[in-house]
Amino acid sequence: MADVAGHLAGISLFRGLLRAQYEELSRIGVKRSFRKGERIFSEGDEGTGFYVVCGGRVKIFKVSTEGKEQILHLCGPGESFGEVSVFTGQGFPADAVAALPSTVLFFPRVAFSSLIRQDPALALNMMAQLSKRLRQFAGLIEDLSLKEVPGRLAKYLLYLSGRDGDETVDLDVSKGQLAALLGTIPETLSRILAKLNRLGLICSRGAQIRILDRRGLEEIGLEGKRLP
Amino acid sequence: MADVAGHLAGISLFRGLLRAQYEELSRIGVKRSFRKGERIFSEGDEGTGFYVVCGGRVKIFKVSTEGKEQILHLCGPGESFGEVSVFTGQGFPADAVAALPSTVLFFPRVAFSSLIRQDPALALNMMAQLSKRLRQFAGLIEDLSLKEVPGRLAKYLLYLSGRDGDETVDLDVSKGQLAALLGTIPETLSRILAKLNRLGLICSRGAQIRILDRRGLEEIGLEGKRLP
DNA sequence: CGGAAGATTGATCAGTTTCAAGCTCCGTGG
DNA sequence: CCACGGAGCTTGAAACTGATCAATCTTCCG
Numbered sequence: 001m002a003d004v005a006g007h008l009a010g011i012s013l014f015r016g017l018l019r020a021q022y023e024e025l026s027r028i029g030v031k032r033s034f035r036k037g038e039r040i041f042s043e044g045d046e047g048t049g050f051y052v053v054c055g056g057r058v059k060i061f062k063v064s065t066e067g068k069e070q071i072l073h074l075c076g077p078g079e080s081f082g083e084v085s086v087f088t089g090q091g092f093p094a095d096a097v098a099a100l101p102s103t104v105l106f107f108p109r110v111a112f113s114s115l116i117r118q119d120p121a122l123a124l125n126m127m128a129q130l131s132k133r134l135r136q137f138a139g140l141i142e143d144l145s146l147k148e149v150p151g152r153l154a155k156y157l158l159y160l161s162g163r164d165g166d167e168t169v170d171l172d173v174s175k176g177q178l179a180a181l182l183g184t185i186p187e188t189l190s191r192i193l194a195k196l197n198r199l200g201l202i203c204s205r206g207a208q209i210r211i212l213d214r215r216g217l218e219e220i221g222l223e224g225k226r227l228p
Numbered sequence: 229m230a231d232v233a234g235h236l237a238g239i240s241l242f243r244g245l246l247r248a249q250y251e252e253l254s255r256i257g258v259k260r261s262f263r264k265g266e267r268i269f270s271e272g273d274e275g276t277g278f279y280v281v282c283g284g285r286v287k288i289f290k291v292s293t294e295g296k297e298q299i300l301h302l303c304g305p306g307e308s309f310g311e312v313s314v315f316t317g318q319g320f321p322a323d324a325v326a327a328l329p330s331t332v333l334f335f336p337r338v339a340f341s342s343l344i345r346q347d348p349a350l351a352l353n354m355m356a357q358l359s360k361r362l363r364q365f366a367g368l369i370e371d372l373s374l375k376e377v378p379g380r381l382a383k384y385l386l387y388l389s390g391r392d393g394d395e396t397v398d399l400d401v402s403k404g405q406l407a408a409l410l411g412t413i414p415e416t417l418s419r420i421l422a423k424l425n426r427l428g429l430i431c432s433r434g435a436q437i438r439i440l441d442r443r444g445l446e447e448i449g450l451e452g453k454r455l456p
Numbered sequence: 457c458g459g460a461a462g463a464t465t466g467a468t469c470a471g472t473t474t475c476a477a478g479c480t481c482c483g484t485g486g
Numbered sequence: 487c488c489a490c491g492g493a494g495c496t497t498g499a500a501a502c503t504g505a506t507c508a509a510t511c512t513t514c515c516g
Contacts, residue, residue, distance in 0.1 A: 062369070070369065084359040088359050120346075120348040124345070127315050127358060130315075130358040130362060131315040131316050132316060135312055135318075141368055142290040144373050145290075145411040148471070149472075176494070184473085185474090186496090187474085187497085191496085194496080404462070414464090415464080417463095418463060418464050419504095422464080422465085
């Protein structure tokens, strides 16, 4: 129990709450662990509650009938997923699988729902979180429909390097997974990485990528581009 | 003012509220009208509040640097947009333009925010609405990345006919707008409609489309398809 | 009636996927 | 310790989808 409470403070969904509220939450939260590749839920499963990532990484994705997958989001520690089911009561809208060995907190729908009813502040935090997610999705839709793959990759690399502030970034997922995140396939990703290397924009060695020409990468995302 | 209150009951965001709450809302809601094509806000504008459509239709979209637009959502009467700004306080994440002559209610951020603070039920309704939107976006992302244009069109036609229950559907937007909604351009849409006609799946005359082979349309969305 | 915006059709082309074949890395078992 | 084997990654050639450019046709208002 105390263990659960220890995690709560780092969760954006619950930021700024009072001690009493944390105690309430820790009373209903259940810790669960998943091995790498283990499924947390499938699309259409009844939404009995929502999850928060404590450690590891969870992949949220959709699969087409032919097996192609589009990653909607990679959730790291402190991020939540499955909240939508709390309010719609419908099944989960996507699949969730542990991309790394992961531990999560599970909050049952019914218990959390009544908690929210007593506590407006909790609801406000949650709305801000949902709004943030909505904004991210709008960005993803924009990227998928307006930009081509090189632009999406460039944007992602800049995002990673911006976060770490460094010139050398580490892909925290396999290239196959990165391809799915960018809405493409491993072959295409591989070719584009090779092209960016050839142009001297980056220097990639496995999962390590050094950014050589930041300006150049930014341009790819903007204009109608041609990579020679 | 009474005029404002009259609209509130039909708004899903505010469903199930008490009379007193409607009165509160009508006190802070402001009615605004827009001509067809008139801009309501632009991406990046400060989010001073959110909107609810009373009449007409509002197009929410993103534009690339080259001018190509991707419609995120077409809001009809009773639907809300711009809510995200209430909680994030950041600028709007997309553009909004009246696709038809439209009237909307505007709810200023500050006033609504304090209203929500006193009223948990209002917050719960709003969360359900945000969740619903989130679910729609997940569907849109899936469509854009997993399906090809014929599949997206087929799904949209089935959606329209399912809603009206009828075999003959009316496109409620111009073909150019429909193309943007499907993430493509008018030429491509035109070709695919012609192809569906040729195959005997539909019979289109202008904005009127009669569905001849429901099963056939469904198949297009599912399998790796080839339209001869 | 005229004209402009929207819609269709054709030809061409770039980007991406598909299919197929090597390659590299790394863990496992002999 | 080294060889084997497999998964993931890379590369090549061909096919395909959708975008672009350009021209024509339709529609629908003023």
